[in-house]
Amino acid sequence: MKGLAELGEFGLIDQIRARFPQPVAPELGIGDDAALLSPSAGSQVVVSTDLLAEGVHFDLGFGPARLLGRKSLAVNLSDIASMGAVPRWFFLSLAIPAGFPLETIEGLLDGLAEQAAEYGCILAGGDTCGSKSGLVISVTIMGEQRPELILKRSGAVLDDEVWVSGSLGDSALGLQLLMEGKRLGQSDDYLMQRQLDPTPRCDLGRKLAEAGLVNAMIDISDGLLADLGHIGEQSGCGAEIQLGQLLLSPAFQAYAANQHAFPWQLAVSGGEDYELCFTAPVCNHGAIQKISKTTGIPLTVIGKITSSRQVQAILPDGTNFQPSASGYTHF
Numbered sequence: 001m002k003g004l005a006e007l008g009e010f011g012l013i014d015q016i017r018a019r020f021p022q023p024v025a026p027e028l029g030i031g032d033d034a035a036l037l038s039p040s041a042g043s044q045v046v047v048s049t050d051l052l053a054e055g056v057h058f059d060l061g062f063g064p065a066r067l068l069g070r071k072s073l074a075v076n077l078s079d080i081a082s083m084g085a086v087p088r089w090f091f092l093s094l095a096i097p098a099g100f101p102l103e104t105i106e107g108l109l110d111g112l113a114e115q116a117a118e119y120g121c122i123l124a125g126g127d128t129c130g131s132k133s134g135l136v137i138s139v140t141i142m143g144e145q146r147p148e149l150i151l152k153r154s155g156a157v158l159d160d161e162v163w164v165s166g167s168l169g170d171s172a173l174g175l176q177l178l179m180e181g182k183r184l185g186q187s188d189d190y191l192m193q194r195q196l197d198p199t200p201r202c203d204l205g206r207k208l209a210e211a212g213l214v215n216a217m218i219d220i221s222d223g224l225l226a227d228l229g230h231i232g233e234q235s236g237c238g239a240e241i242q243l244g245q246l247l248l249s250p251a252f253q254a255y256a257a258n259q260h261a262f263p264w265q266l267a268v269s270g271g272e273d274y275e276l277c278f279t280a281p282v283c284n285h286g287a288i289q290k291i292s293k294t295t296g297i298p299l300t301v302i303g304k305i306t307s308s309r310q311v312q313a314i315l316p317d318g319t320n321f322q323p324s325a326s327g328y329t330h331f
């Protein structure tokens with residue numbers, strides 16, 4: 001197999017182009033100075049970008065490159081899901097260290113192509129350069145939705161119920177296991193899978209938006225307390241959540257049962273859950289439960305929106321939980 005040096009920048013771009021279906025005329029994807037893309041009539045374009053840096057967001061020793069490719073797109077798909085939009089196109093930028101193994105890049109591209117096909121998202125361009133300090137992956141994603149349906153962080157209303165999809169803390173616990181040296185295929189696969197191959201809630205986000213049931217929504221990338229805090233900041237309110245109502249997976253509960261103190265911190269501020277947190281009027285409760293049934297994704301009410309301007313977490317014994325951090329911060 002050729003190495004990266006033999007293949008060169010343009011050879012690699014050719015390889016990338018060959019692996020992904022391209023937009024069709026009058027749209028234009030990889031190959032010119034810019035892409036030409038056309039949203040559906042009446043839709044607003046929804047754009048988000050996320051950076052993944054080696055050593056910060058991923059360790060290449062933790063799992064196959066294919067899963068890193070899937071996650072690179074998943075974290076972006078999750079941002080589109082949180083706006084209630086439909087993913088359409090993405091841009092992929094790679095900074096690759098000299099001498100980097102070509103098979104790792106190929107694995108990464110396989111995972112990206114697989115995830116892109118699953119969610120109907122077309123690669124429309126990107127950028128490729130060398131790196132002096134590890135692999136860097138940047139994905140910019142574009143989606144679309146009718147403007148009146150798009151869900152923002154700023155729409156929460158006093159007394160709204162606060163909902164969360166899926167279970168929390170699995171990814172953070174999976175990362176802890178990986179950092180302790182555990183690997184996929186040995187034990188606790190479920191938790192490590194949740195860290196290495198998160199599921200973006202695109203179908204759920206879109207259905208909630210199109211049903212007009214929700215006032216505000218965010219995806220949980222940094223941790224529930226931090227991300228619900230963003231809804232509060234932007235909506236001019238706060239929230240009170242009951243930790244006893246959080247859905248925790250059987251694997252998380254089995255781990256917790258062996259700890260001296262219950263690991264609430266992992267569940268509420270470990271981050272990388274890529275679940276949706278949203279607020280909705282109490283009168284929409286039953287309709288939202290129906291969406292949970294049709295999508296097969298558990299949706300749980302964990303608290304309500306308050307006027308306090310803070311996110312307060314209450315332990316099952318009724319006392320306040322004091323988190324050591326509300327979520328992941330980079331600096």
Ligand SMILES: Nc1ncnc2c1ncn2[C@@H]1O[C@H](COP(=O)(O)OP(=O)(O)OP(=O)(O)O)[C@@H](O)[C@H]1O
Pocket residue numbers: 048049050075079221222
């Ligand atoms: N370097 C930057 N320049 C301009 N805007 C930025 C920059 N970094 C973040 N932002 C903007 O700040 C806002 C919050 O970004 P943030 O990354 O916290 O949200 P997010 O993408 O949902 O989180 P995550 O990165 O964990 O998925 C977004 O509107 C984003 O576009």
Ligand SMILES: Cc1ncc(C[n+]2csc(CCOP(=O)(O)O)c2C)c(N)n1
Pocket residue numbers: 050051055056057058059175221222270271272328
């Ligand atoms: C090797 C390795 N070290 C640490 C972490 C944990 N981590 C990195 S970024 C982030 C929050 C979301 O990032 P962003 O806000 O940039 O989207 C978290 C919880 C990891 N996944 N891999």
Ligand SMILES: [Mg+2]
Pocket residue numbers: 078079082218219221
């Ligand atoms: Mg987000």
